[in-house]
Amino acid sequence: MWTLGPIGFAAPWLLLGLIALPILWILLRAVPPAPVRRRFPGVALLLGLTDDESQTDRTPWWLLLLRMFAVALVIAGFAGPVLNPQAERSGSGPLLILTDGTWADARDWDRRTDRIAAALEEASRDGRATALVSLTDLPPDGVTFQAADAVAQRLPALDPSPWEPDAEAALAWAETLEGYFDTFWLSDGLARDSRSGLLDSLEARGTVTVFESPRPVLALAPALFEDGTVTVPVLRAQVDTAQDVAIAAMGLDPAGAERRLASATARFEPGDASTEARLVLPPELRNRVTRFEIEGLRSAGAVALTDDALQRREVALIAGREDREGLELLDPLYYLNEALAPTADLIDGDLTDVLLANPDVIVFADVATLAPGEAETVREWVETGGLLLRFAGPRLAASDVSRAEEDPLLPVRLRAGGRTVGGAMSWGEPKALAPFPDDGPFAGLSVPDDVTVNAQVMAQPDPTLADRVIAQLADGTPLVTRKDVGEGAVVLFHVTANAEWSTLPLSGLFVDMLERLAVSTRPATPEAAELEGTVWQPEEVLTAFGRVEDAGALPGVPGERLAEGAPGPELPPGLYAGDDRRIAVNVIAADRTLSAISWPPRITVEGLDVTRQTDLKGWLLGAALLLLLADILASLALSGRLRGPRAASAAVALLAVLALTPEGALAQTPAPAPGPEIATDFAEDALALRATTEVVLAHVLTGDAEIDRVAEAGLRGLSDTLFRRTSIEPAAPLGVDIETDELAFFPILYWPVTADQQLPSSQAYDKLNRYLRSGGMIVFDTRDGDIAGFGAATPEGRKLQAIARPLDIPPLEPLPQDHVLTRTFYLLQDFPGRHPGREVWVEASPPDAEQVEGMPFRDLNDGVTPVVIGGNDWAAAWAIGPNGTWMYPVGRGMAGERQRELAFRFGVNLVMHVLTGNYKSDQVHVPALLDRLGQ
Numbered sequence: 042m043w044t045l046g047p048i049g050f051a052a053p054w055l056l057l058g059l060i061a062l063p064i065l066w067i068l069l070r071a072v073p074p075a076p077v078r079r080r081f082p083g084v085a086l087l088l089g090l091t092d093d094e095s096q097t098d099r100t101p102w103w104l105l106l107l108r109m110f111a112v113a114l115v116i117a118g119f120a121g122p123v124l125n126p127q128a129e130r131s132g133s134g135p136l137l138i139l140t141d142g143t144w145a146d147a148r149d150w151d152r153r154t155d156r157i158a159a160a161l162e163e164a165s166r167d168g169r170a171t172a173l174v175s176l177t178d179l180p181p182d183g184v185t186f187q188a189a190d191a192v193a194q195r196l197p198a199l200d201p202s203p204w205e206p207d208a209e210a211a212l213a214w215a216e217t218l219e220g221y222f223d224t225f226w227l228s229d230g231l232a233r234d235s236r237s238g239l240l241d242s243l244e245a246r247g248t249v250t251v252f253e254s255p256r257p258v259l260a261l262a263p264a265l266f267e268d269g270t271v272t273v274p275v276l277r278a279q280v281d282t283a284q285d286v287a288i289a290a291m292g293l294d295p296a297g298a299e300r301r302l303a304s305a306t307a308r309f310e311p312g313d314a315s316t317e318a319r320l321v322l323p324p325e326l327r328n329r330v331t332r333f334e335i336e337g338l339r340s341a342g343a344v345a346l347t348d349d350a351l352q353r354r355e356v357a358l359i360a361g362r363e364d365r366e367g368l369e370l371l372d373p374l375y376y377l378n379e380a381l382a383p384t385a386d387l388i389d390g391d392l393t394d395v396l397l398a399n400p401d402v403i404v405f406a407d408v409a410t411l412a413p414g415e416a417e418t419v420r421e422w423v424e425t426g427g428l429l430l431r432f433a434g435p436r437l438a439a440s441d442v443s444r445a446e447e448d449p450l451l452p453v454r455l456r457a458g459g460r461t462v463g464g465a466m467s468w469g470e471p472k473a474l475a476p477f478p479d480d481g482p483f484a485g486l487s488v489p490d491d492v493t494v495n496a497q498v499m500a501q502p503d504p505t506l507a508d509r510v511i512a513q514l515a516d517g518t519p520l521v522t523r524k525d526v527g528e529g530a531v532v533l534f535h536v537t538a539n540a541e542w543s544t545l546p547l548s549g550l551f552v553d554m555l556e557r558l559a560v561s562t563r564p565a566t567p568e569a570a571e572l573e574g575t576v577w578q579p580e581e582v583l584t585a586f587g588r589v590e591d592a593g594a595l596p597g598v599p600g601e602r603l604a605e606g607a608p609g610p611e612l613p614p615g616l617y618a619g620d621d622r623r624i625a626v627n628v629i630a631a632d633r634t635l636s637a638i639s640w641p642p643r644i645t646v647e648g649l650d651v652t653r654q655t656d657l658k659g660w661l662l663g664a665a666l667l668l669l670l671a672d673i674l675a676s677l678a679l680s681g682r683l684r685g686p687r688a689a690s691a692a693v694a695l696l697a698v699l700a701l702t703p704e705g706a707l708a709q710t711p712a713p714a715p716g717p718e719i720a721t722d723f724a725e726d727a728l729a730l731r732a733t734t735e736v737v738l739a740h741v742l743t744g745d746a747e748i749d750r751v752a753e754a755g756l757r758g759l760s761d762t763l764f765r766r767t768s769i770e771p772a773a774p775l776g777v778d779i780e781t782d783e784l785a786f787f788p789i790l791y792w793p794v795t796a797d798q799q800l801p802s803s804q805a806y807d808k809l810n811r812y813l814r815s816g817g818m819i820v821f822d823t824r825d826g827d828i829a830g831f832g833a834a835t836p837e838g839r840k841l842q843a844i845a846r847p848l849d850i851p852p853l854e855p856l857p858q859d860h861v862l863t864r865t866f867y868l869l870q871d872f873p874g875r876h877p878g879r880e881v882w883v884e885a886s887p888p889d890a891e892q893v894e895g896m897p898f899r900d901l902n903d904g905v906t907p908v909v910i911g912g913n914d915w916a917a918a919w920a921i922g923p924n925g926t927w928m929y930p931v932g933r934g935m936a937g938e939r940q941r942e943l944a945f946r947f948g949v950n951l952v953m954h955v956l957t958g959n960y961k962s963d964q965v966h967v968p969a970l971l972d973r974l975g976q
Contacts, residue, residue: 048122048657104675111668118661134247135170135186135222136160142175144341144628145229146201147585149254152649153227154196156252160225161196165189172222177202178610179214186222197800198847201585203341203628204608208235215242223247227649230258231278232638240644251646258637259286260342260629264333266351273318273333273345275307278635284309287336288318292329302326304336314634324386328352334587341628344587346616348625356381356402356560357388357395373406373434373538376546380555396422402560403427406538407434409442411450420449424527430560431531432538433498444501452509452524452533454501471495472514474545481511482523482557485571489548494520496542497535512554521554532558572600575619582615583628589615606630729786735772738952739787740916742776743798749776752793754928755916759948762919766949767866769956779805784812788955793916794823796836800843810849813907818955821845823912826876841910850908854885862906865953867946874913874944875931882910905955918944 138157140146146153157173164171170186173195212235224243230253243249262274273288290303303326307318322330330351335343358381360373381387388400392415395403403419408431411419423429429450431437443451471493477483500506500519511532512521523532536543545551576599579592598612600619606626608614614628640646731737738760740752756774763769777784779801784790790812801809813819821844823837856862856872860883863869871878884906918941920928931941 048124104672107668107672107675111665111672114661114665114668118658118665122657122661124655124657133167133169135172135220136164137184137186137222137224137243137246138171138173138192138227139224139243140173140175140199140227141206141229141231142177142199142201143205143229143231144201144203144585145231145258145260146227147340147587148258148338149256149649150201150586152254153252154199156227156649157199158193158196161189161193165193173199175199175202176206176211177204179210183214183217183219194800194843195846197802198806200803202610203583203585203614204610205231205233206235207609208233211235212238212242215239218242218246221247224249226251228253228638230254230637232636236638240641249644251640251644252649253646254649257284258342258635259335259338260340260633260635261288261333261335261345261627262629262633263345263625263627263631264347264351266327266353269321271320271322271327271330271351273305273307273320274315274631275309275318275335276315276629276633276635277309278314278637280309280312280314283311286316286318288320288333289336290320290322290330290333292326292331294329299331302330314636324353324355332589339586341583341585341587341614344583344589345627345629346581346583346589346614346625348616348623354385354402354560355388355398355400356385356404357390357398357400358404358406359392359395359408360406373432375539376551377404377406377538380546380552381560384556385560392419401428403429404538404560405429405431407432407436409436409440416450420526423450423529423531426528428529428559429531430534430558432534432536433542434537438498447503449526450531452522452531453506453519454503456499456501472516472518474520475513475515475517477512483512483521483554486550486553486557489550492543492545492548492550494536494543494545500535569601569604572604575600577603577617577619577624579613580616580618580623582613729783731772731775733786736769736956737772737787738774739777739790740774741790741792742778743793743795745795745798748793748795751920751928752776752791752916754921755919756791758919758921759945759952761921762945763949763952767953769952771952779809784808784817785815788817789952790817790819791916792819792821794821794837794841794844796840798840806847813849816905817907818905818951819908820915820951821908821910822874822915823910824914824917825912826879826914835912837912845908848908852885853882853908853910856881856883857886860886862909862947862950862954865950865957867950869943869946869950871943872911872913872947873918873940874911874915874947875917875929876913877932877940878943879911879913881913882908884908909951913944915944915948919948 138160140153140157161171165188169189171189171192172184172186173192174180174184215238224247226243226249228251240249258278260276262276265272265274271290275286275288277284286307286309288305288307289301290305291299292302294300294302303320303322305318305320307316309316318333330347332347333345358374358377378387385402388395388398390398392411396418399422403422419429431451437455441457442448443453443455444457447454472495473490474488474492474494476488477486494514497514497518497520500510500522506519506522509522509524510519511523513519519535521532521534523530534545536545538546540546576597578597579595581589582592582595583589592615595613598617602612603617603624603626605612607630608626608628612626614626617624617626738756740749740756742749743752753774753776760771760774763771775787777787777790809819821841823835823841825835825837858870862883872881917929918931922928927941931937931944932939
């Protein structure tokens, strides 16, 4: 392609025709020949007369120029002009398109996919085999080069991952590369240890070209809480300029709606790779924060999830007496303050003021008696979910509280007096603690040898005492007891909160026990040794684009892997819950730094911008046509013929030609109507209202008007059959656009597969996978009669494989004879549509499904198969025209009518199955039920 500025020509040799323009000028000037001028006296008699028609003796220069310009436009148009032509790249062998595919790519993902699409289009024109590989999702079988068009079909399903490549895995994969090929590397711009070795391996195979965005990479590290201030570390890779970054604290308001709770600005000075945003938040607001994020940046690295380390509990401390003689170590609250201050928000004040603040925990240190009004208020607070933590002491031991009858604010009855060394109920020596029970809140905590007890209040033996003891001494006497009260609990330490009766407050065990009782919040991720043997269940996960989503059915993660903290495929970033705490796994670790990569000078580095080239041929030929029309009108005007009715005829002819002119050559696509957001909202509300007030069967719009018409008519016929034969009364079916419409409203989607339909976008695949996981069913119908077995060799079958590849589809098997679909409403063993019955594929049965003696079918699970795949063209067999007649014939004679009837019965079974589940499988329990009833 020859380029001239921003314009290129696909056939530049045609421009040689412009050399003939001067010759054309001479010919046009010579024809018609100029008349000979002779004076004739009689001409004087003709002066003043007019002639209806006239002819000039010479073609005007401006008309010649108009014709010349029209011819030039025709020549240039056929030369294949292109605006903004793409630069041609050298190379004709295979091409590897390699993308990092990390969270740092998410911000520019649309531009990256456009860049990949442009590279695939260029490779397709050049006939180059291509391969598309993401470093965060390496292919297990090495690199397979295919036709560029085949690779382009997988592009809509390509998404970044919310983690970074594994360095060892990337280098090991690079060692498996064979042959010679060029590489287009779409880098996220971050420096990594594996870059150099991977680049050397790729350069050994061919030329490497890097594509990289100049936009700065920003990220957030986990937030910290110190001295009443929340600190959010902000990192960046490019440090050349000053920069302000807006940080938002997101959380739930009292109504449960997510909103921005607070915001702050972090300032980068030139040369700074990190900075901090500081927020001073009241405890009530800070405990609602679920994440911090960089405003306007969609990336998992721009989000820092919070866990229990930030959501600190409010604890009120109330003592029964003041410290004696100003001795701080004898203060009942001294050790509690030391243990809780780093991890909880402490509230001071009397009991009345404390209850108004509605704390999470109230601690009574040797508080014996409460006023009647105070006791009732505290009891109501506990019943609504509060935790009352009490410590014994001389006052409680000397009182008569909970002696004859159990006090509502104590977990057990107490004996009069206490038990001390040397007293009436003395020990020979201080007692040690017994190991904690495995089923209690202190399970797994080790008991130090130096923790001893020399005095305590004793619990009165009671039938409920054993169930309320959660810690005891070596001789079996209770040390800590607990009782549930409503939604809350009351806990009693039978020793003092200071070191008068035991050495427990002097040990680290005291802090651990308070943490286990949820009095304080654990400030950091536990060590691997503490997490060993535990399993943590993901509650929420973070996508590469920074969206927080429900974890769904993701498996639990071993504690040892969680302690490593590095996210990956088996540990996606998100929030993980254990027995007594939640831990956030963020993309950026607390000690992480970011730095921009510096490529060697030999490597060509380009941006991600893709300038779309525009074909100008239609525009130029259209302009030439207009000039020729203008030439005709000018010629008629010069000859005097453009008058009267001829002028009207010429105007009508001109308008007709303009109407027939291709729209693309004369005008751009008209702008959309104003207010599309409002129109979309109304359409979505109408769809939701219609689809949720009645049972509605839906079909996926394929873009083929005829196929969509048949699918709608088929579901209409099936809906009528359900209305007549079952208790289901469906409304008129709907066609849904999987790109824009919500799918959750429909129990079943009928998807006729065509060979030329477009693959869904990544957002559509997200919706489809959510639909399948939430109990929806998709019926894929290739309509090809399954002539190749599972549609593998037909164009529709190949398209189905391309569509289904990114879907979360379970293992499949041909529909077995004892599947619930064979007996949901009708007893069936054949499932024909317009084509005779072939294999229908459904979710494979569990491997442990067993045949029960005396029953004709196995004990299957109660789930609904998320997909049904076949090629029998069921919609055509169900389809009813506007006049109530069948739209398509099925078979011949009575055999055809029987085939259509079986097709309807299969449709009825499908809908009943998706609406009721595998309830028929409960028949397998009939023998056991009859045996239990004694029948």
